[in-house]
Amino acid sequence: MFAVYASEPNPDDPLASLTIGERPEPEVPEGWVRVAVKAASLNMHDLWTLRGVGIKAERFPMTLGCDGAGVLDDGTEVVLHSVIGDPTWSGDETLDPTRTLLTEKHQGAFADYVVVPRRNALPKPAGLSFAEAACMGTAWLTAYRMIFVKSGLRPGQTMLVQGASGGVSTALIVLGKAAGLRVWVTGRSADKRALASSLGAHEVFESGERLPEKVDAVFETVGKATWSHSMRALKPGGAIVVSGSTSGPDPSADLQRLFFLQLNVIGSTMGTREELGDLLRFCDIAGIKPTIGSQLPMTEARAALEAMQAGETAGKIVLTR
C-alpha cells in the first residue's frame, strides 16, 4: 500500500530519511480495527520520529502520522485517538508507563490504511470534515487538556500562548477564546501575529516583548527560546503548562523566581480517549473548526514536512488521501 515513512533515524537531517513509497498492508490483530485513511495531519512529532527521538532504532521503517481520520471496514467514519497502551490499564491512559503514540511503536496514519485498537477509533462528528477531524487527535487534544484539565484557569482569567501559528498554539487560541479566557499570544512575525488576532486573540505581542500586565497562566510548547519570558510573565501563584520544547529542552529553571513567587510548572501530554470525546463535543456545541493552514495530497508529504521544519505554519497542515 502507499505510505509515507521514516526509513531510519536521522538526527541531523530528518528529511533525508523520509521515504514516499510502498509498505506492506497491515495485519489486523484481534480487538483492533482497520481504518482506510481519508486525511491525516502533520505534527512536530513526525519530525522528531524522522530524527529518531522517542522511538527505538529497531522499530524503523516507521510510517509517519499520529493524527488522522478515516473509515472502518464497516463504513463507520472515525477519528483516531493516538495514545495506545495496555488494554488492562484502568484510569488515565496517558499515565500508563507502557503507552506509546502512533508512530512510536505502531505504524502511523500517512498511508492507505492504519490499524488501531477498537477503542482508539472514535466516531467522527458529522459536522467535521475528514480534514478537520484529522486535526483533533494530537495537537487539539493536547491543547484541550492543557487548558481544561491542567491549567486550573477560570473564564475571565488571562492566558498567554507562546507561539502563534503552530498546531497546538492555534488550538489553544481558539479553545481559550471559546471558553471565555482573555487570550494573549506571542508570534515571531507580523503575519503570525495577524493570524492569532484573526483567530480571536485579544492581544498579540512580539516574542519576548514586555507584557502590559502579568498573566494567570502561560502555555508553552516552544521551550528554551521563550522559557524565561514565560517565567517573567506570570503573576505570583501562576502556572506554566508545558507540553513541548521545540527550540530545545534545557531551559534555565529560574529557580529563585519559581519558589519566591510560588509558581507552578505543570507538564501535560496528549489526553485521554474521554477527553478527546469531550473535545469533539465542545467543538460541536461551540461551532468550532480547527484552523487548517494548508491541505495537500499525501503524495506531497515532503513539501508539507519541509514547510513545518521551516516554521511556515498557519495552523494545521493536512494531508489527504
Ligand SMILES: NC(=O)c1ccc[n+]([C@@H]2O[C@H](COP(=O)([O-])OP(=O)(O)OC[C@H]3O[C@@H](n4cnc5c(N)ncnc54)[C@H](OP(=O)(O)O)[C@@H]3O)[C@@H](O)[C@H]2O)c1
Ligand atoms: N506533549 C504532547 O503531547 C505534545 C503534543 C503535541 C505537540 N507537542 C509538542 O509541541 C510542540 C509544538 O508542536 P506543533 O505540532 O504545534 O508544532 P508546529 O505546528 O510546528 O508549531 C510550532 C510552534 O512553535 C513556535 N516556535 C517554534 N520555534 C520558536 C522560537 N524559536 N521562538 C518562538 N516560537 C517558536 C511557533 O511560533 P510562531 O507561530 O511564532 O512561528 C509555532 O507556534 C512540539 O515540540 C511538539 O513536539 C507535544
